[in-house]
Amino acid sequence: MEFESVIGLEVHAQLKTRTKIFCNCSTAFGAPPNTHTCPVCLGMPGVLPVLNKKVVEYAIRMAIATNCTIARESRFARKNYFYPDLPKGYQISQYELPIAEFGYIDIEQNGNKKRIGITRIHIEEDAGKLTHDPNRPVSMVDFNRTGVPLIEIVSEPDIRSPEEAGAYLRHLHSVVRYLDICDGNMEEGSFRCDANVSVMLKGSETFGTRAELKNLNSFKHVEKAIYFETERQKDIVLDGGEVIQETRLWDPAKSVTTSIRTKEDAHDYRYFPDPDLLPLVVDDDWVDRVKATLPELPDARMKRFVREFSLPPYDAGVLTSSREIADYFEDCLKVFPEPKQVSNWVMGSLLGLLNAEGKSIEDSPIPAHDLGALLKLMDEDVINGRMAKTVFEKMAQTGKTPKTIIKEDGLVQVTDASAIEAIVSEVLARSPKEIEDYKNGKTRVIGFFVGQVMKATKGKANPKIVNEILKDKLSC
């Protein structure tokens, strides 16, 4: 039996507004517990929410970027449930009338394009955070996060594999970062994902019963958890069993999902329109104003990189995968306008270095203009490619500019033909056997001579000149 997985993702993105969604408290992460609170976000008696307009603006940005239809009038609704991290006993969210619906994004995987539908985007507030004392039967609650704005982006069940889920999620992540509406930090929980997963026989029209997976706090875990879950469900079906509707928690340490809640214990959230907030009206004018401030989005930037810089689509894809990498690349070009060479260095040397050190490009020890300057020096024959690699490594270690390093280490390339000729003569004088080989047709030996010359010049000789002189001398 061949199976097909059916996956839909619910992504919560914390919006990086300065203040909370319904009060003026700061949204900053990491403050001492309960210092970013006020009567409104603590749900004291008699207080009322007042909507932060910036939150709406950010939601509109996301709606435009994901090709959604923006509702002229949407409504806030109360999602009622009891939990100590929820001070009002309800979360203000949107239910029947969300701010945006009917969108999509296009993802690409191994050269195959696919459109993933966005069911809806809605605005809501975050809850607080509980910590449990390991030594006493006591729990503590921190309300700093209470009322931090979120958007929830719900996909259609269009995703068919863990890899597709990963690609979709990475794309969304990149979009929120491009839009500058969310810092995308998955460990701190500012970008969170739940997955609805089911399996069905290939070619079937009816979806299987789904499980909702929670606690997926990295791209890797999303893929691994979905993989585990689809395998689990397939096994159940193959054994003649029936998958039940439930919520399952991903355990990253054991790499398994375990049931935390079945359908019978599902909450009845008793949604109803929040009478404390007016219907949210977004007119065309507002949408147009937001549209005018939108930055270039990943898809458009990738297409431009291919068109404007004649880069291979693969390069353009990697370089535009985050706004910061793309910005870095374009900043390098300002100093050294050779796109393919810059691309090679950024994708190869720089991203390799950053990956190895677990750093993101914002923390790059080498600023974009310095990398550009290095490549320019190479192009101008001040240094050769080998030296450039050395300088690059030193730049990464010290943060110094290429010029400084070249000067300090005396790394100027030797281009003086007479000086090189002297060294070549010396090398040839002590290598009669190799000359013999060369003359007998073993032309590969030229590499040996180049190596010897480079060794003698500590890598500083211009390889082009070395080659020319060698060929010239050996041919006579």
Place this chain on the structure above:
Amino acid sequence: MKLYELTIQSAHTLLKQKEISSQELTRAVLDRIHAVEKDVNAYITVADDLAMAQAELADKTISEGNISQLTGIPLAIKDLMCTKGLRTTCASKILENFVPPYNATVVEKLRNKGAVIVGKTNMDEFAMGSSNEHSGMKMTHNPWDLTRIPGGSSGGSAAAVAADMCIGSLGSDTGGSVRQPASHCSVVGMKPTYGRVSRFGLVAFASSLDQIGPLTKDVTDCAILMNAISGYDSRDSTSVPEDVPDYTASLTDGLEGVTIGIPKEYYAVGGLDPDVSGSVKNAIGKIEDMGAKCVDISLPHTEYAVAAYYVIAPSEASSNLARYDGVRYGFRDKDRSDLMEMYRNTRSEGFGPEVQRRIIIGTYCLSAGYYDAYYGKASQVRTLIMEDFKKAFENCDAILSPVTPSPAFPVGENIDDPLTMYLSDIFTLSANLAGIPGISVPCGFSSKGLPIGLQIMGRHFNEEMLLKIAYNFEQATDFHKKKPVLQ
């Protein structure tokens, strides 16, 4: 005349002329409270020291030549409005010791005008009730007959005004909670248009229906307090940025050219006490005599109003009261072994039976599978009721009706019969569903000497019309001058 018998207007005149000081006036009111409180039981908290300090400050302000109409005037506040540093209980055990760190906008506005807050008045717990029998704190008695209820939920505020235990007060009205006790206690009570007065700091019962309003000894005082509390507030998204007129300015305009609507459905209500219908008919006659024209109107969906209200209000309440969970403030039951038990015990012990009844009704109405049949349907009825009023106001400027079907009933009479209690809200709760303003003004006494009120309802933001009619009627009658006799 005793100082505590003064109205806001007359006290203001004496304060302005420096005939009396705010400290004298406040002292007199506090003494009066302590003299009759054992009979009336109007207050949950009497703030003697705070009030005297505020009075002293008011006197200083007045001596500096700064006086507003409320400077130095002792007022009482329903214990549903937050007062910074002063216990605010909502007449509930669950908030018995709650001291808010902020003032409700209305309290802030009164304080900015120099008013003195003498205390916090009793009410039905979380404003759920029409008799004050559902207070979790105490039972307020009707000053006109101490064996009877004062009405509710703002029963303490109405009784305090009627018994001269304050010069004026604030209540809140979700389905008649200002107008009904005003009627039962022979004082003036107004529910403004929804959105006219900020709800910030008013502890929510049913957010789409709640509105703060004044309870006063006469119509002029009502207009003075309306001037003070009305207006847009950026902290309440449902308050409306509409200009606030000077409500005292048009009181003395005559009633010529005014058209009064008489809703036939209201007079067909079963159980309408003949004393009530008689008094209201007389009042209508009087208003006609003063030049107003009366026309018959129809509010066809009246019969569904009670049902719709008792779905919408408890639904909102079930959500609004979820925050009282014992986690952050207020009562927390000590007997608990896990989270669910803490919630269950805290809420079972902390809330009284009427509040629990409404939470259960509301929770049910919002539940999956029942929402459409209850909350959804009730919301549709609400729209129809709004349409009824809109149509009616095409043909009239104000609607006259009784406030309640009967005068104040004896304590305990309806306590085990919530349905009868709910049905007695028939004349008042439509105004809340439609968001329109309404006022209750004294219009007579029953054969047993119990007060009867006349309700006047008007168009959205047309409180001036109601005040004008009420004022003209008041000037032509003596009902507001009569005082209850307390030993």
